[in-house]
Amino acid sequence: MRVWITLLLLVLGIEAFAQERAIDKEVVVAAPVAEVWQSWTTRAGIESFFAPQAEVDARVGGAFHIHFDPLGEPGLKGADDMRYMALQPMKMLSFDWSAPPSLPEARQQRTFVVVRLHDIDGKSTRVTLHHAGWGDGGEWDKAYAYFDRAWGAVLSNLKKRHESAPIDWTDWLDQLKKHHASPAK
Template identity: 75%
Template sequence: MRFIALGVSCALLLTALADRAAALERSIDKEAVVAAPLAAVWQSWTTKAGIEGFFAPEAEVDARVGGAFHIHMDPLAEPGMKGADDMHFMALQPMQMISFDWNAPPSLPEARRQRTFVVVRFAPVDDNSTRVTLHHVGWGDGGEWDKTYAYFDRAWGRVLENLQKRHAAGPVDRTAWMESLRKAHAAAPAR
């Protein structure tokens, strides 16, 4: 009987330690319900047209393990400075989950040399709406890591809002954004 009690105590202790370790892992967690069927929301995350409809003005998307997930917030910038230039899908479970590596914006070069990981999950709420959850992990501590974490804590909420808007009113109009980029690039000193 003591062995059973000891086994239960060890199991409870291991569970508590695992819960504590998970709590210590810094993550960004966001969720949104999108007024669109699961297949439409899946396409938004796994195709070039889908990504360009809500996330960024330019993308290269090859939805397979190891395939490109390049998201160009600034398509006018030089290669390596466009945004998430060299990211890749790590896993795909059709109509359920994608994961990809991710990096910091070019303005945070120390953190940009590193990679974090994002998991996006999809679940139908009903025939015409889909729950999207986003979990972003792999954070370091201090310095640019903290700045990058704060940046994406804000940014992922906006990304999910744009996903909702895209399915409510059509693709996001990037005309003003592209014009502001053209002006910024024209005003930048020549290298």
Template identity: 30%
Template structure:
């Protein structure tokens, strides 16, 4: 019997829903808290490309694909691939306005069974929490911790 391996986190961010949505969907917003650089066409079927340049080059990576669903101010859904695994998982951000705050419900679902999935599931269970904490920090005026936590290089102005 397959086990349900879904990573779920909820975080409340002291920022309006449109600000949080922008951080999840625009190239500038995404690179502020998550990636080194990003290309994003934030609409259902639009393309995305997330570049993670790491201080250790062997840990650098790229995520790219098409958005599965985008509802402005409400939801962003896209595939997430792990190196060496044929199937993608699904990442979903759902936003709810709570006045001047936003509740973000996060899910990463679709992890398969078997030892090849165990490592990615274990790493990302904690990893997503740290990234979401970084999103909260950045949007609430705190520091960007992605370099310190993950070795991801910060984007430079061009």
């Protein structure tokens, strides 16, 4: 009987682990894998679709700092101090990630993102994004909901960047300048 109980608990534990909360997104980009890879692994690439400013050093442990608010104080620019965790050229990259500054408790922690590139026909690339490592409750739930929306927008921008042109961040930066110039309320 104890063996059956142990096996049942093991199966239930594996099933719970398999059902870990994660965000999964996918997009098909009208560009060869090498071009999409450059979008994720160079400063110019990141700034063409992801954010107006970045510091990128595409090597394990290298910088993957994505500044959505380049006018912000250090630590409040966006994904400050993130790092590449793994790179398999033209196939996969991963990086750690933090919650937005508006969620300081969750921001003290890190989650991780895995991006995979799949060649479709030499001219198009399927990009899959898997974001995991979530805690439960409170700010974790808010961060999860935020990124469930945000990653869709990021991948949409990646698609647009390769279909038409790099994202023009002028209006975004103008709004940030106004925000930073206005007195605190």
